[in-house]
Amino acid sequence: MNSITTAPVDQSQILQKDQQFVWHPYSSLSNPIPAYEVVSANGVNLHLADGTELIDGMSSWWCTIHGYNHPVLNEAAKQQIDLVSHVMFGGITHAPAVNLCEKLVEITPAGLDKVFLADSGSVGVEVAIKMAFQYWISQGQSGKNKLLSLRSGYHGDTFAAMSVCDPVTGMHHLFDQVMQKNHFAPAPKTGFDEAWDEQDIADFAQIISDKHNELAAVILEPIVQGAGGMRFYSPHYLRRVRELCDQHNVLLIADEIATGFGRTGKLFACEWAGISPDIMCLGKAITGGYMTLAATLCTDKVSRGICEGEAGCFMHGPTFMGNPLACAVANASIELLLSTDWQENILRIETTLNAELQPFVALQSVAAIRSLGAIGVIEMHEPVNVAEIQKRFVAEGVWVRPFGKLVYVMPPFISTETELKSLMQAVYRVLAG
Numbered sequence: 001m002n003s004i005t006t007a008p009v010d011q012s013q014i015l016q017k018d019q020q021f022v023w024h025p026y027s028s029l030s031n032p033i034p035a036y037e038v039v040s041a042n043g044v045n046l047h048l049a050d051g052t053e054l055i056d057g058m059s060s061w062w063c064t065i066h067g068y069n070h071p072v073l074n075e076a077a078k079q080q081i082d083l084v085s086h087v088m089f090g091g092i093t094h095a096p097a098v099n100l101c102e103k104l105v106e107i108t109p110a111g112l113d114k115v116f117l118a119d120s121g122s123v124g125v126e127v128a129i130k131m132a133f134q135y136w137i138s139q140g141q142s143g144k145n146k147l148l149s150l151r152s153g154y155h156g157d158t159f160a161a162m163s164v165c166d167p168v169t170g171m172h173h174l175f176d177q178v179m180q181k182n183h184f185a186p187a188p189k190t191g192f193d194e195a196w197d198e199q200d201i202a203d204f205a206q207i208i209s210d211k212h213n214e215l216a217a218v219i220l221e222p223i224v225q226g227a228g229g230m231r232f233y234s235p236h237y238l239r240r241v242r243e244l245c246d247q248h249n250v251l252l253i254a255d256e257i258a259t260g261f262g263r264t265g266k267l268f269a270c271e272w273a274g275i276s277p278d279i280m281c282l283g284k285a286i287t288g289g290y291m292t293l294a295a296t297l298c299t300d301k302v303s304r305g306i307c308e309g310e311a312g313c314f315m316h317g318p319t320f321m322g323n324p325l326a327c328a329v330a331n332a333s334i335e336l337l338l339s340t341d342w343q344e345n346i347l348r349i350e351t352t353l354n355a356e357l358q359p360f361v362a363l364q365s366v367a368a369i370r371s372l373g374a375i376g377v378i379e380m381h382e383p384v385n386v387a388e389i390q391k392r393f394v395a396e397g398v399w400v401r402p403f404g405k406l407v408y409v410m411p412p413f414i415s416t417e418t419e420l421k422s423l424m425q426a427v428y429r430v431l432a433g
């Protein structure tokens with residue numbers, strides 16, 4: 001039976017109880033903003049409890065690359081659930097995890113040969129940072145215990161991850177007393193397609209040269225800075241970072257949680273620069289948005305360095321590590337992606353988004369537009385009122401959730417031309433209105 005038929009009474013109760021009991025991301029419980037109740041979803045459409053249908057422009061925070069309720073992913077979950085949904089990973093292994101790790105090693109940049117499975121993106125970043133710290137401790141260089149990251153970056157909400165997020169948007173002053181202090185270089189200025197200017201890396205080069213004795217790693221989002229500002233930067237910047245890390249004996253962590261699995265037009269954004277990091281974080285789209293899972297990959301050098309140290313092992317092991325259900329769906333999602341002409345498809349989305357973005361330039365309220373792969377960004381002059389603009393997007397039949405001055409779309413890869421145009425034209429009507 002379809003749950004829509006049980007609607008009216010339950011529905012209002014759900015929304016009322018939601019406000020009474022439930023935290024939402026970055027939300028106030030003293031002054032709650034009503035949420036929209038989703039009862040089901042299919043393809044690129046979200047079905048709300050009141051019968052409204054919305055075209056999803058967010059891929060549920062960049063995860064649902066194949067859309068919702070996909071028969072192949074559903075089948076993978078159902079098959080695995082009848083075998084074993086979860087089993088501890090200490091001393092036990094299973095095909096879904098082993099196959100996933102082998103596949104990840106195969107498709108990620110050369111040299112990333114070992115995989116640690118974690119529960120969420122933020123935990124994957126914690127794991128990456130801990131790997132870097134433990135590596136240097138094992139080398140007898142425990143003084144190398146700080147990180148260098150970029151302004152306008154975002155790496156998650158847990159404490160180590162937060163300590164490398166942009167200090168302003170991450171509100172570092174709020175957590176001044178409890179958070180590790182790291183180093184920050186200015187955000188890259190040279191745009192993705194712009195001519196390289198060596199001056200753009202000068203501050204970064206200075207900091208890494210001055211501080212390398214205390215630096216365990218550089219951590220950054222390759223090519224696309226996501227939740228910290230939706231900025232696209234030059235592959236040359238990333239190549240220079242790789243060179244400077246090598247020169248100064250500092251590890252490089254690439255956080256591909258947002259960019260991984262095709263979003264930028266390459267399977268992994270590091271490929272734009274032809275570099276391999278020492279450690280790489282994956283998450284978000286890894287299960288096609290079905291459930292939470294992350295992976296942190298590292299080189300043999302890093303894994304050997306850690307395991308040959310005092311502890312003799314890597315000091316981490318989450319309860320739900322390698323969850324079979326999540327791994328089975330991740331395997332199906334990656335297979336599904338690679339079985340299609342995904343590069344051609346992302347190019348199609350990029351071309352459409354780019355064309356549909358052009359009319360926005362004429363709007364007074366719009367400061368800039370940009371697109372790369374299946375990402376389209378409209379930067380406004382002023383921050384938007386999210387609650388107010390959300391109502392208007394919903395009234396226009398689309399799900400778009402801006403932050404700050406940024407109205408952006410990251411549609412599912414299955415979005416048709418018609419769906420992409422409907423999405424962008426609805427966004428236009430809202431911003432023009």
Ligand SMILES: *Cc1c(COP(=O)(O)O)cnc(C)c1O
Nearest residue numbers: 120121122154155156226257258
């Ligand atoms: C979303 C994101 C994270 C955090 O992932 P969660 O699953 O939300 O913990 C980390 N890094 C980047 C680049 C992200 O986009």
